[in-house]
Amino acid sequence: MNTPADQFGGRASLTRQISDDIRRRILAKEWAPGEKIHSESELSTTYKVSRVTVRTALKTLEYQGLVDIRHGSGTYVNNFGRSIPTGLNELRSMSETISELGYEPGMEYKVATIRPATETEIDKLRLDNADPVLYLERAVLADGKAVAFSYDTINISSLPEEVVEEMKQGSVFASLDTINSRPIRALAEVDAVISKEIGWGDERPANDLFLLLQQVHYAGDGEPLMYSKTYFMEGRFQFLILRTR
Amino acid sequence: MNTPADQFGGRASLTRQISDDIRRRILAKEWAPGEKIHSESELSTTYKVSRVTVRTALKTLEYQGLVDIRHGSGTYVNNFGRSIPTGLNELRSMSETISELGYEPGMEYKVATIRPATETEIDKLRLDNADPVLYLERAVLADGKAVAFSYDTINISSLPEEVVEEMKQGSVFASLDTINSRPIRALAEVDAVISKEIGWGDERPANDLFLLLQQVHYAGDGEPLMYSKTYFMEGRFQFLILRTR
DNA sequence: TAGTCAATAGTTGTCCTACAACTAGTCTTA
DNA sequence: TAAGACTAGTTGTAGGACAACTATTGACTA
Incomplete structure (x- = not known):
């Protein structure tokens, strides 16, 4: 079994491995929506x-809404189509989500600097004082077309220098993976x-209308990342x- | 134990009863955020x-994000404050959510008619033909102040007449409860x-800006309600x- | 004295076996 | 035909056992 957790060296629990694999099999349409999957004993x-x-x-x-367990009957695959697996409940990076939707993900960097934290950032990231943070302004691309503008602040107080440098160009999530502190939870508004x-640019909407997803990502130990x-x-x-x- | 499920006559599973009760105790601040709750054996x-x-x-x-289970250590109450319990992940009626936030919920009925279903509604509610549906237009009130405008279409094809009449004035969720077909899942966009x-009215925003929550509620058997x-x-x-x- | 390491008690993760509760059929019977 | 008993299969709960992990304590070492 090649679960995500395996790749990152994190010792995923047995339950997690099984859960990931069955999830994969369901998404691979091994069972049709509405169909009954194997019984618990069989699995x-x-x-x-x-x-x-x-x-x-x-x-x-x-x-996660993928299956329906019915007492005395069996476990059935829900028929919500492909929507659910890319739902907001599941914490995934923008790139992951975009490629799951079948597009080619991309990022266009506009700003990538290290600067002191602002009031809001100190509050949200639970920083003690005006610690330096990594600030990014990027356009999120799907098949080369901008779908969103992202303004991110990363708590670098406990990160090695080379990882921070890496983040200035590559995926933030991937960089966090390398030091085993991938966020496991996010609270979004x-x-x-x-x-x-x-x-910015000529792709921004003429009516100035946006849907804002404002979120704080947390590590396994509860630290805001x-x-x-x-x-x-x-x-x-x-x-x-x-x-x- | 007086769990919600008990009230509605639905035989909730033992697990559900325990889960509801511990949830209640956590929300009642029996344990402080970050604190370790009783061990599994003790419970x-x-x-x-x-x-x-x-x-x-x-x-x-x-x-649900209420606790954090740590292998070999214990189960800890998360410190996300009161936000989580009223999060969108949890399926609750508007009235429930509003009263959980500490306001007095209310509904102002503008339209309540039975009419044939439209194309969109036939699709979303999986109706066979132009079955009649119950259509409602209401203002959602918190402490008497409008916070949202709601346009609802209810599948009445398998509902007794008196329940439909009830819905024209009272809470839709409460009416569905009386016949044991409360929605257990919703897919929202x-x-x-x-x-x-x-x-409508003088409380609507001058800039015409709204956040739209468009959702289909499903019953336990997967039927759209x-x-x-x-x-x-x-x-x-x-x-x-x-x-x- | 400060730091390292081993021992230990407590907690969650997994296993096994058994039975209760429930579901969806088949078969019987009035 | 329809209602009801029967049955095989499945999920829900129980109890006991051990593995894996965590946090603390206390002994030992530099």
């Missing part, structure tokens, strides 16, 4: 793990915004959220 | 259930919108989403 023997582990993995997929200050404001151009991106009880 | 003895049940319940809370057609477009007035409501890996 536990083929994966050579206990039924408890399989159950926990399936529960995760149920939370969504707003509608009209502003002439946002964006990045505060980012991404302004999406309405109509060029679909925002989906799965809501469950 | 299993006090609740008189197996550790499996407690574990599953805690996993649910972890997925978020957009920024500028329009002069939306809303309601298609609703809710236009929030920017700044009067906070949209939070928890994103996890």
